[in-house]
Amino acid sequence: MIRTEVRTRAQHAHAFLTAADLVIDLGHDAGIDDLGNTIGSLAVLAGIAAGDAICGAVLGERAAGQDHGDAVAMLRRTEPGKRLAPHLARLIDSKTETQYSPLLLTEARAADLLKAARRLVDGMDDVLRTLS
Template identity: 40%
Template sequence: MSKAAQFQRVAMDALELAEEHYEVADAVATLCIHAGIAASEAICIARLGHFAQGQDHNDAVALLKSVDGGAAKHLTTLLGMKTRAGYGYNPINAEQLKKAVRAMGPLLDYARR
């Protein structure tokens, strides 16, 4: 959970410090994605005693869905942006950035319960 909180804190700090959000959109979205993944792992560990450790993110979504369908939807939203934000040449746009921040929040909130 501490990793999730670190990623979230730095993502929000970057948004606050940037003169323009588009300057940090890919980095912030990537931090949101990693925060969501870490929170999802914390949720699964707390509720199931284990988390998905394979390379296929669909396994993580399926495992999280067995705990909470809404949380799994948030993780799916984040994972759908992972390649574009982290590796793509096409930057994350303002709407996608908002979605990333919105999807990250509930996952961390759920993990903190």
Template identity: 45%
Template structure:
């Protein structure tokens, strides 16, 4: 279920990132953050049989690092996303297309790792 949610958040993030609207860029970034959390949950669930529950994104990162060891890149992508959570989801500040693009790229990389780790044919 979390894998499907991650994929849906990614699709919406890509769609909104292509807009010329600051509000859409913020929605894209917000969806990228949520998609990254869902992708991390999917990876951890598939590999470890559990995922992090709670607001401590550092703990979620540690669990993801365990699931993906020795590859730390998925964890780096998750951190890149969660570090921007407040800015994209709660702040009234405008965001730039470049900021949004960086988040969508981080999600894209995390989605690629998720697809690899959760592919039932592996």
């Protein structure tokens, strides 16, 4: 994974968090009835992008298969990933719940997922600062 790909995935991670914050602030006004699932989905996407950026920066590769569990295993191979991998695992475990389930995700559950995503993105920023 080359530097531009790492930078792009890092930008994606931040963009998904920014979008989640906008949904929190403006979602009801924009007619988004199901804030929980939207925020939760964006949190999942932010966490996956952050994990990709960390792995790309530290290992020079990222998991690209259909099994997102591979991304968690790969993240655990990095020093910062050992402490961040549980957050990514939690987000990936919720992917079906947030993106495919007919059940509505509560805003409290979405906030928990967003917290996990923020930890991953903060960890990613620390890694990228250290390596630059």
